[in-house]
Amino acid sequence: MxxxxxxxxxxxxxxxxxxxxxxxxxxxxxxxxxxxxxxxxxxxxxxxxxxxxxxxxxxxxxxxxxxxxxxxxxxxxxxxxxxxxxxxxxxxxxxxxxxxxxxxxxxxxxxxxxxxxxxxxxxxxxxxxxxxxxxxxxxxxLSVTGLLGGTIRPKVPAYASALGLDPAHPSAPEAAAWITAAGFWGQKWPLPKPLILAGPRAVAKTLGRLRDAAGEGRFMVDALGRCRLDEAMQLLPVLADLQVTFAEELLPPGSFGWHRLRAAGTGVPLAAGEHAVDESEQTRLLTGKAVDVWQVDPGWSGGLARSLHTTELAADLGMATFPHGDRLPAALALAGACCRDKIPAVEWHLTLEPLRQQIYPTPVHVEDGMLPVRTVPALAEAPTLPEKRRCWR
The missing domain is CATH 3.30.390.10 (Enolase-like, N-terminal domain)
Structure with a gap:
């Protein structure tokens, strides 16, 4: 072979x-x-x-x-x-x-x-x-956090991404209440396109019952870049009333309408960054006063060194960073090497992350809303390969 x-x-x-x-x-x-x-x-x-x-x-x-x-x-x-x-x-x-x-x-x-x-x-x-x-x-x-300059904290808060859940489902408030009770730093719910098209009142009604169920827990939304500029502008007052911690990608990441949202003055913190894969786009978003919250994915943005650079730049500009969870081992290494003011929490995708973890011999789990930072060598365990291994020729 x-x-x-x-x-x-x-x-x-x-x-x-x-x-x-x-x-x-x-x-x-x-x-x-x-x-x-x-x-x-x-x-x-x-x-x-x-x-x-x-x-x-x-x-x-x-x-x-x-x-x-x-x-x-x-x-x-x-x-x-x-x-x-x-x-x-x-x-x-x-x-x-x-x-x-x-x-x-x-x-x-x-x-x-x-x-x-x-x-x-x-x-x-x-x-x-x-x-x-x-x-x-x-x-x-040495641990990866050690190579990055030292382990600042052995555990990092996780916020629950509910993007695999239906915010209009009758059971959604029970899920929101469970997330808060489980100790997560906060919870993020999707804004599906049909809900956006239904208008601001429908969004207020649907998300309002989730916000009430979440209680004192932090509440975020993710539009997945599905809003037109006029739709996003109409939603800002609703999101302000819901007191969202941040609204993620109301517009597509490359849109030049972000400044219009900022100029609206509603006080809704705007988040983006995970889909800003090229250096020039990352720099434009960070320094262009378009967003208030930075999101980076070490598996998409160029790796750990680049992610650490943009996290430090975001901190210098007064922005917190919330690493995207698609490459959780790298996100945890990044967060473990930074203080909580720079990285308050890391994303944990409720329905996807357990499936992603199945490639590792010992999957990572959230306990009391916290994720462990790896303090032993390796970014993660070596993936489990099939018994009949097939290599790419």
């Missing part, structure tokens, strides 16, 4: 374990279909459509990236087939001989293709960067 193994002979005089000798991509099983079996009853009852699972190509065909050093490997998983292909075609050859303990040099390694910008290219660059942190951590015996 052969791997996508881009390999080079050991360099004379270089014996460090952190030097990349080969790059491999191992195929993982597809994401399980349906809802996680361990969901609390109030949450499961309010679920809308189950997570896409194998219906989405990126969940159906998944890979783990392995960077092979001298006697130790660094891992990142899962990545979609399109992302793995970019790593194979454009990045793998340039990784050979790279010292994973020198993250600032990674951007200058040779690239063999034309993919530089855009979501998939940035996910590929992020996957490689995170695998390098994992390799450096395993090789040196």
């Amino acid at each position: 052969t791997a996508l193994t881009v390999r080079a002979p050991a360099q004379a005089g270089v014996a460090t374990k952190t030097v990349v000798r080969a790059v491999r991509a191992w195929q993982l099983p597809p994401q399980p279909a349906g809802l996680p079996s361990e969901l609390p009853e109030p949450v499961a009852a309010a679920a809308g459509e189950p997570p896409a699972g194998p219906a989405w190509a990126e969940h159906r065909t998944r890979f783990a990236i392995e960077l092979v050093g001298d006697g130790v490997s660094g891992w990142h998983a899962p990545v979609a087939e399109t992302v793995a292909q970019i790593i194979v075609d454009d990045l793998a050859a340039g990784l050979i001989g790279h010292d994973a303990a020198a993250p600032r040099r990674l951007a200058y390694r040779k690239k063999t293709g034309r993919h530089r910008n855009g979501a998939h290219a940035r996910q590929a660059a992020s996957a490689v960067e995170l695998a390098c942190w994992d390799l450096a951590s395993r090789a040196t015996g």
Whole structure:
């Protein structure tokens, strides 16, 4: 059996374990279909459509990236087939001989293709960067937070993302009450397009009963970029009455209408950032006075070093950062290396994260609203590979 193994002979005089000798991509099983079996009853009852699972190509065909050093490997998983292909075609050859303990040099390694910008290219660059942190951590015996400058806190608050739930479902208030009782830092509910089209009164009625059920808990909304500018402007007074902690992506991330929302003066904190994958877009959002709350995903934004940079910049500009939960191990490492003023909480997706965690031998769980920061080597456990392992050729 052969791997996508881009390999080079050991360099004379270089014996460090952190030097990349080969790059491999191992195929993982597809994401399980349906809802996680361990969901609390109030949450499961309010679920809308189950997570896409194998219906989405990126969940159906998944890979783990392995960077092979001298006697130790660094891992990142899962990545979609399109992302793995970019790593194979454009990045793998340039990784050979790279010292994973020198993250600032990674951007200058040779690239063999034309993919530089855009979501998939940035996910590929992020996957490689995170695998390098994992390799450096395993090789040196230091935690990733230690490599980032030291562990500031061993546990981080989690806020519950209810994006897999239907806010109009009769059981939704019970789910909102359960989230508060479970100790989460706060809860975030979706604004589906049909609810947006129903108008501000329908939004006020639907979200109002959830806000009441949440009690004193923090309450956020996510429009997933589905609002037109006029729709978002009409919703701002409703969201102000609900006293939302922040409103996420009322407009598409690249929209230039954000300043209109800020100029409305309703006092609703506006959040964005997870879909700002390229450096120029991140800088525009952060410094353009368009948003009040920064959101970053280390698996999309360029990796941990870039995420730490934008988190520090956001703090200098008076903004808190809430890392997106798609790459939870990286988000936790980032949060563990920052104080609570810079990163108050990390996202925990109620219906998706338990499915994502199934690739690891020991899944991470929320306890009393807190998530543990890994203080031992490795960004996360190495993913569980199928018994019949298939490598990408």
